[in-house]
Amino acid sequence: MSIKILIIEDEQIIRSLLARMIIKKFPSCIVIEAENGAKGLKAVDAENPDVVFLDVNMPMMNGVETLSLIRKIPRFKNIPVFIMTSVSERDVVVRFMQLGIKGYILKPPEKSVVYAQLDKIADDLRRAGKLAAVHKRSVLLVGSDETFAAVFADTFSPFAEIRVADTVQDALRLFTEKVPTDVCISETDSANTGESDERIIAGKLKNAAPSKKKIKTYLLNQSGVLRQEEARFFTGAVKRSLRPPELFDSGIRTIFEQRNIYEKIQFLVDNLSERQFDDIIDDFFENLSMPAKITDIEPKLVRYEAAAAALLALPDNEVKIAVSLGGDKSKFEEITRQAGGTGNSIADFCNPLLSKIQGEISCLLEKYGVGSDKTEVINLNDTDSISPVRYDTIPEILKIIELDGGIKLHFSVVVYQ
Numbered sequence: 001m002s003i004k005i006l007i008i009e010d011e012q013i014i015r016s017l018l019a020r021m022i023i024k025k026f027p028s029c030i031v032i033e034a035e036n037g038a039k040g041l042k043a044v045d046a047e048n049p050d051v052v053f054l055d056v057n058m059p060m061m062n063g064v065e066t067l068s069l070i071r072k073i074p075r076f077k078n079i080p081v082f083i084m085t086s087v088s089e090r091d092v093v094v095r096f097m098q099l100g101i102k103g104y105i106l107k108p109p110e111k112s113v114v115y116a117q118l119d120k121i122a123d124d125l126r127r128a129g130k131l132a133a134v135h136k137r138s139v140l141l142v143g144s145d146e147t148f149a150a151v152f153a154d155t156f157s158p159f160a161e162i163r164v165a166d167t168v169q170d171a172l173r174l175f176t177e178k179v180p181t182d183v184c185i186s187e188t189d190s191a192n193t194g195e196s197d198e199r200i201i202a203g204k205l206k207n208a209a210p211s212k213k214k215i216k217t218y219l220l221n222q223s224g225v226l227r228q229e230e231a232r233f234f235t236g237a238v239k240r241s242l243r244p245p246e247l248f249d250s251g252i253r254t255i256f257e258q259r260n261i262y263e264k265i266q267f268l269v270d271n272l273s274e275r276q277f278d279d280i281i282d283d284f285f286e287n288l289s290m291p292a293k294i295t296d297i298e299p300k301l302v303r304y305e306a307a308a309a310a311l312l313a314l315p316d317n318e319v320k321i322a323v324s325l326g327g328d329k330s331k332f333e334e335i336t337r338q339a340g341g342t343g344n345s346i347a348d349f350c351n352p353l354l355s356k357i358q359g360e361i362s363c364l365l366e367k368y369g370v371g372s373d374k375t376e377v378i379n380l381n382d383t384d385s386i387s388p389v390r391y392d393t394i395p396e397i398l399k400i401i402e403l404d405g406g407i408k409l410h411f412s413v414v415v416y417q
Helices: 012-025 037-047 063-071 092-098 111-127 146-156 168-177 198-208 244-254 261-287 329-339 346-367
Strands: 004-008 030-034 051-055 081-085 103-106 138-142 161-165 182-186 216-221 236-239 295-297 306-313 319-327 376-379 397-402 408-415
Touching: 004 012, 004 037, 012 030, 012 111, 012 261, 030 037, 037 051, 037 063, 051 063, 063 081, 063 092, 103 111, 138 146, 138 168, 138 198, 146 161, 146 244, 161 168, 168 198, 182 198, 198 216, 236 244, 244 261, 261 346, 306 346, 319 329, 319 346, 329 346
Parallel strands: 004 030, 004 051, 051 081, 081 103, 138 161, 138 182, 182 216, 216 236
Antiparallel strands: 295 397, 306 319, 306 376, 319 408, 397 408
């Protein structure tokens, strides 16, 4: 069942920006937009939304008047409402509090503030049974070395929820609060956790798990290899290193089971696309005063009459990451004209966005020791014009994002044997 969120706001830029943040947080959510209070009231009655974002200062009917009328509809007496207001309108919040609002957001909306409010919405909707529970990978690290724990959390937090316990008692407490999918026990500092043997710790945690919950337990040691007597207690071993690339290389193969360079790169790029590509695109179009309507679409092999592509070639040309923009030539020309100050050619519009994405991918690969300084960035764009690219020749399209105007952004990982 999809949740519905209604945005009542007279500024189209604010509506688009907020809608994008909501979709990013709730991919299956239906976002309804209304440009004034009167249309918002009609949308409330017709669409039956689960949550409303309401602007304070609107023409025809302001936020207070709109919310007062919403509250008079019996079935919407308790609907969660978040108001959007400028700093100068703080005193108005008091009146809204009397009408029972869930919270407020200052304009222009900041991502961190909006996401914090959306987290509250998600918790309320899950409790009400309107939103499915999130099944995110969770890893419990047991060890008393704070320096290593910080490196471990920084390395793997983009891919899983990381919780750290410095004593066995603390580990058992965290374990009962939320049963993790994976447990990592650090060999060199386990003696300070209250037990001198990692195998005993593993046994206690496994015994604390629900009967039907299968917990994978890993030993963090200097070699990254299990000894024969440890094999019956642990699923595998991870090399305990303070160097993030070395720790990641061992952990991704053992915990996340991504064993070859292609799987590792696909894992990294997919993660980056989920967390950062959308922000890059948002910021890029926001700087052009052209808020983009962006929706993820099903990856498939496609062919366009006009395209711009950029390629990152990794060591020995084993793997290449392709980033490309594709669409009808007329659509490119239209959106380029709208961009105004970026230049007269399609390439002038495409290159800045592709360059930003190239940079993010390069930084990510370097951080995790894949490609490092051997990564080569190749720009396939002609400086004056743009040439057709056949996308049916690409064997794997990892992700496609559709921008406003019919332009599609592709992320591909290509293997060369």
